[in-house]
Amino acid sequence: MSLELKTTLVVAAACLALFLALMYVVDGGSPWEVAAAVLALFAVVALTFDVWVYRPINGLIRRARARLGGPYERSDPYYRDELRELGFLVGTLIAVFTAAEDKEWVSQAIKEDLMRLQALNRQLLDVSALARELGGALPYRETVTRVLTRSRAFLHADFAALLRFDPETRTFALEGSDGVRTPAMSADCCAYTPDCPVRQAVADGRLHRLEGHRCDLFPHTMTHQVVLPLLVEGVGDMALLATATSDAYFSLLTDDILVTLRDHAQGALANAHRYDAIR
Known part of the structure; x- marks a missing residue:
């Protein structure tokens, strides 16, 4: 079950509780008027969550999936919970960047070793020339x-x-x-x-x-x-x-x-x- 659906159900339950409270605890007047007001409140809350929370999250997930490409698609467990989906996505991004940094560090270490070997080779050639002179x-x-x-x-x-x-x-x-x-x-x-x-x-x-x-x-x-x-x-x-x-x-x-x-x-x-x- 997705986070959006669970949140909608929670908001619906809260609106139902509000309707019942207005009808039986507080004399709210006509049931149809109270129901219409609660439905309007539910619609506003649901629309706010959709526009300001879930659409940006889903858009971010789609862009990230498209950027990561085939390897991510093959390993994706296809979570329907956006929070779990985001957690998996962030974990994948961290792994990718960590691997890139490790590769860069190894490449730099190889370059340094190569430079040391080149310097040692020049020194060996110089000392060999010195030996011939002596x-x-x-x-x-x-x-x-x-x-x-x-x-x-x-x-x-x-x-x-x-x-x-x-x-x-x-x-x-x-x-x-x-x-x-x-x-x-x-x-x-x-x-x-x-x-x-x-x-x-x-x-x-x-x-x-x-x-x-x-x-x-x-x-x-x-x-x-x-x-x-x-x-x-x-x-x-x-x-x-x-x-x-x-x-x-x-x-x-x-x-x-x-x-x-x-x-x-x-x-x-x-x-x-x-x-x-x-x-």
Whole structure:
């Protein structure tokens, strides 16, 4: 039974009760006059409900059914109660919009993954080209210079330094540097600064990324640092330090890419040390 029919029956029952009350409780005069007045009231109420409530609701349902098309028609239980019909319709619309939002979110996630893969592919190509440049047989000092210049360019860093650790004195010596330099550049602070990333990287053998560390090796405006520990055959423990004023590019580099760069750098330095030994 539709909501419109149920409402009409309720209004009719109310009008009948009003008629009986006027006839038997309140002396309303002629029954025909009272009946005509009650019928007129019933007609006005029924017409008001039809014009202001049910026609807009039914029109909305028809437009929505037409817009949703065949899939909705096939799954429609054909309720005759407008409220239940509207409930089913709203539930269907919510499901449709939710599915669209989920699809859009999945599509965006796929795009982001694709962009990350493209960036990783470019980084792999760049590090492969760097490996070819470092693979030639060159003297040690020339290889140090090449490692520094190529690594700084690859990392988009403002400054790069290569430091060698002396296990007997527990100090670091500067093997070479490239980029912006401070007037009093020194590696002495690496021996006593508590949070020195160079010493930490050499101690635990892991790369370190940090922000805000200050050191005598580079200007204090270079607030972002990356340190790669190197274990060079015939030379010992070393560290490749790169600094920049922003981590705009550092943050794009994955740890795997940095480890690959470290492996190529320590391989090139080891080969250069052997080359000097047999010259």
